Amino acid sequence: MDKYIHTVLNSINNLYENRFIQAQNLANVSVPGYRKDISVKPTGSVFLDLEGSLPSRALALREDRNKFDGTPGAIDRTDNDLDVAVRGQGYMYGQVGDTPFLTRRGDLSVSAQGQLVNGAGQNILNAELNPIDIPPNRKIKISEDGQIFITPIGAEDGVEQQVDTIGLTLATGALLKKSPDGQIRNLDGGVPPVDQQASVVQGFVELANVNVVEELVNSIENQRHYEINIKMIVTAKDMDESSTSLLSLPS
Secondary structure, three states, X not given: OHHHHHHHHHHHHHHHHHHHHHHHHHHXXXXXXXXXXXXXXXXXXXEEOOOOOOOOEEEEXXXXXXXXOOOOOOEEEOOOOOXXXXXXXXXXXXXXXXXXXEEOOOOOEEOOOOEEEOXXXXXXXXXXXXXXXXXXXXXXXXXOOOEEEEEEOOOOOOOOEEXXXXXXXXXXXXXXXXXXXXXXXXXXXXXXXXXXXXXXXXXXXXXXXXXXXXXXXXXXXXXXXXXXXXXXXXXXXXXHHHHHHHHOOOO
């Protein structure tokens, strides 16, 4: 009976964590390039054995947390010259403090400091993993391989000056996960090397790869599973009380 209760409790804990994951996905559905978090799934059980006794604790084995869905999202046309979308697989590089990360968020702008940032105010990095400075200009062009060209203020039409290159990577073979700050990095906390093999398209942004209907359906299913588990606990309690009553009957 004890093992039964702990198995049900582990199931409830999984459902509890999945509720937060689904809430996180729904909260970020409007964030460009957001990668959907993957719900926790049990992969088996392990039993705690105490010397001289039968195994009485069933503990759940679960997949590693912080996994995400790398499937590309839909591409939305904005006609904003600073917006870029990663085409197919691959990532750009962003930076939080001094720590780089991978990103597909392409709603870019130029900060008050003259640096290229995304919609969250995070620096976009170049091929040397340094912040990108954008000089004053009247026109900007971003090529498929990430090269940034500007037409300086006062220059004639057709005059272009290359100022930097957006760092890109396919992250081929890299084992990626979301760090505690929600950003994508290698398992060891670093980032894959720049290879400039990914490509971007100017004037578009990639939408989050979150399916709202799917997340809502999963939330409803989790609620049903939670209710089933609670009923199982109540049933176990009733069975335990019945057994106790039988054992207490006078012989």
